[in-house]
Amino acid sequence: MAPPSLLLGPPEFRKPKPIAAATQTQWTDPFVDLMAANYNDSAKAPIIAPPMGFTENRSATFLSSGNPCVDFFFHVVPSTPASYFNQQLPLAWAHDDLTTLKLICNLRGVRGTGKSDKEGFYTAAFWLHKHHPKTLACNVASLAEFGYFKDLPEILYRLLQGEDVRKTQKAEWSMRKGGACRIGRRGRRGLNHLRPPYRGGVAPCGGSVSPSPPYYGGGFAPPAPYGGGPYGLRPPFGGGLRSSSSAVKGRRSSNRKGDVQSREARIKRAMERAQLEKEKASSLRREKKSSMAQKALGRYQRDPDFRFLYERVSDLFAECLKSDIENFNSNQYKKITLAAKWCPSIDSSFDRATLLCESIARKVFPRESYPEYEGVEDAYYAYRVRDRLRKDVLVPLRKVLELPEVYIGANQWGSIPYNRVASVAMKFYKEKFLKHDEERFKKYLEDVKAGKSTIAAGALLPHEIIESLNHGDGGQVAELQWKRMVDDMLKQGKMNNCLAVCDVSGSMKGTPMEVSVALGLLVSELSEEPWKGKVITFSARPELHLIQGGDLMSKCEFVRTMEWDGNTNFQKVFDLLLQVAVKGRLKPEHMIKRIFVFSDMEFDQASTNRWETDYQTIQRKYNEKGYGNAIPQIVFWNLRHSLSTPVPCTQPGVALLSGYSKNLMKLFLDNDGEVRPDSVMEQALSGEEYQKLLVLD
Structure with missing residues (x-):
């Protein structure tokens, strides 16, 4: 546990108590009283507008919401x-x-x-x-x-x-993978020149070689197609042919023997070099392991802040594991946490770099609580409790958790409980399931389609599901996970009178566009009629589209290929909505109530007033057409890092969101209430889990 001196208590304990003001005679004056009442109240002080600038496409925008917390909430992706x-x-x-x-x-x-x-x-x-x-x-x-x-x-x-x-490790892995691919493409050809012309038996490196016809292999040229002479010409007829031929054969035989011997020598040298490289790599790994351990130990000893964090992490794992093993022994399996799943395995990369297993093991099996460790040398005690942590705690807990990795490691593919596989693990292992347990895995997928079994999808982001449509299983798992995600959200509510605007312009190339497609499609599937299945695009000629397609892949392709005319004219969307309303003489209560805008916020300039923002332009247009009370709520959902901020933090009728997760959509399910950037942020941070957080320094 941490020393008492490090416990500072909750934040309210650190706030200074108010100092009582000295008693003095209170003089009153009408002018002074009015000055104090009207100008000394900070709540009534004029609000300073946030700084302004321009989007990448020269549209006026704020560069901040005026609230640093709202800025962080909106800008970070x-x-x-x-x-x-x-x-x-x-x-x-x-x-x-x-x-x-x-x-x-x-x-x-x-x-x-x-x-x-x-x-x-x-x-x-x-x-x-x-x-x-x-x-x-x-x-x-x-x-x-x-x-x-x-x-x-x-x-x-x-x-x-x-x-x-x-990032460094990922870049190194990509380089190694690229090198391996190049070797794979040229490897056989590059190594064959070292292979002697054995006609059977075993090569020097222990591998079997197939028979080789005479003169082929070993660097010899094939016989001439039309006779023995050079360039396919027959030698001159005469008595010298046989003797000349015999001499050539003798020289060839001698050369071939010498060539074989030289090749054997080269192979031997190559194998010796490979062995040296192997030993060198092994030595480097040992040095790296030792270096990492020394770095962890040194940081732990000299850095009190790191040591304090390290001990809190170790404490948490130890407490959870001790509780879990008690629940395991009493057959209360449902109370077991996932601490055993994510606790570093003995001698894993995490353990070698942090020495965390030793710290956890010492707390799970403290010396003073186990007489068998009394008098045991500390190094030997550490070794024994680490091994005991593995055998007596991690192995049984991981088995009862039915982790797929346990079955995969034991090559027990036929025993994997697929309905217990987590969403991310299912995405990662599905092709291996098909390869090693095809019949049973396909039967499981059929059961999920028929509603007889379930598949997890909670931890996946919508665009991650869509990305896996092209995987080796033909998109079956992605289709089922998407359906599970939509069904889970519909149980919490529906989108009332909502429409998604998807930015699929050039600046959204890559992941942002995939996220825009995924989230726009999700909003359309969560919406009630008449907006269910509909989206609209940024374009000089925006159109309301009914998404076509019988499966997820075709629906995504439809949204990706929607016309956008090479621009992101945000105003044209609202011009179209107003045009329809005016032409049809719609009452304000029949207008669309909420619009989700999935974009990078880099809108095109559309106003003649250089400093009029897009939202101010929308307000002006709606007021001019008599629909000032029917301006739809706009949810600006940022998908790419940018400082463009459509409105200040106190603007009613607008929400500022960001990121790739569908979780923030839950704020709008069956919710027709008023929105504002700062209040939406506060609502997103109002869950029970947030109430446990404390600021201590």
């Missing part, structure tokens, strides 16, 4: 660079520290209203440890609830190896 975190988090923390802590956890939230932005969360956690280490350390249990237990050793790992270690 999975592509946001670390420099923005380092710039914006101090501003948000100074504005409201507890709200900023909630926003950091909201980035990681897989459930509730979280954004499932794992990398963004790790970047923010890195900043939090640097500037507010006690706050990070004392909230580790809550952090595991927002994401999963594995986040905690991952944070320790990045603190030890560097913030960009995963």
Whole structure:
């Protein structure tokens, strides 16, 4: 446990108590009283408008909402660079520290209203440890609830190896993969020149070689097609042919023997070099392992903030594992957490880099509670409890959790309980399931289609499901996971009178466009009639589309190929809506009530007033046509890192959201209430899990 000196208590304990003012005679004057009443109240002070600028396409926009927390909530997406975190988090923390802590956890939230932005969360956690280490350390249990237990050793790992270690490893892996592909394409040809012309038997390296016809292999040219002479010409007839031929054959035989011997020598040298390289690589791995352990131990000994966080992580794993093994022994399996699943395995990369298994094992099996360890040398005690942690805790708990990795590692494909496989694991392993257990896995998928079984989809992002449509299973799993996701959200409510506007312009190329397609399609499927299955695009000639297609793949392709005319003229969408309303003389209550805008917020300039923002232009147009009370609520959903901010944080009728997760849509299911950027953010951070968070430094 942490020393008492590190326990600071909740934030309210740290607020200074108000000092009673000295009693003095109160003089009154009507003029002074009016001045104080009307100008000294900060609540009545004029609100300073946020700074303005232009989008990439020269449309006027705000560069901030006026609230640093709302800016962080709206601007941060999975592509946001670390420099923005380092710039914006101090501003948000100074504005409201507890709200900023909630926003950091909201980035990681897989459930509730979280954004499932794992990398963004790790970047923010890195900043939090640097500037507010006690706050990070004392909230580790809550952090595991927002994401999963594995986040905690991952944070320790990045603190030890560097913030960009995963990017570096990914780049190195890509280079190795590229090199392996090139070798794969040319490898056989490149290695065949080392193979001697054996006509059977075993090659020097132990591999069997197929028979080789005379003169082929070993670098010899094939016989001439029309006789023995060069260029296919017959030699001159005469008595010298036989003797000349014999001499040539003798020389060829001698050359071939010498060539074979030289090739055997080259192969032997190559094998010796390979053995040396193998030994060198093994030595480097041992040195790397030792270096990582030394780095972890050194950081633990000299850095009190890191040590405090390390101990809190170790405490959490130890407490959960001890509770889980008690529930296991009493057959209360439903109470077992996933701590055993995400606890580092003995000698895994996490364990080698953090030495976490030793710390956890010492707390699960403390020396003072187990007489068999009395008097045992500390190094031997550490070895024994690590092994005991594996055998007596991790192995039985992982087995009862029915983790697919346990069955895969034991080659027990036929025993995998597919209805227990998590959504991300299903996405990752489905092709292996088809390869090793095809009949039973296909039967499981048929049962899911028939409603006899279930498939998990909760932790996947909508665009991740769509991306897997082209995988080896033909998109069967993706179709079922998409249906499960839609059904789960419909159980929580529907979108009333809503329409999605999807930006599929050139600036959205890549992941943002896939997310725009996925979220737009999801809104259309959650909407009630008459808007169900409909979307509209940015375009000089926007059109309302009824999404065509009998399956998920065809629906996605339809949305991707919708016409956008090479621009993002946001105003034309509302011009069309107003035109339909005016032409049909619609009453305000019959107008569309809410519009989701999935975009990068880089709208085209459309107003003659250079400093009139897009939302101000919409307000003006609706007022001019007599529909000032029917301006639809607009949910600006940002999908690409940008400082463009459509409205200030206090603008009624607008919400500012961002990210790739569908979770924030839950705020609008069966919800026709008023919205405002700051109030929507507060609603997203109002869940029960957020109430456990505390700021301590």
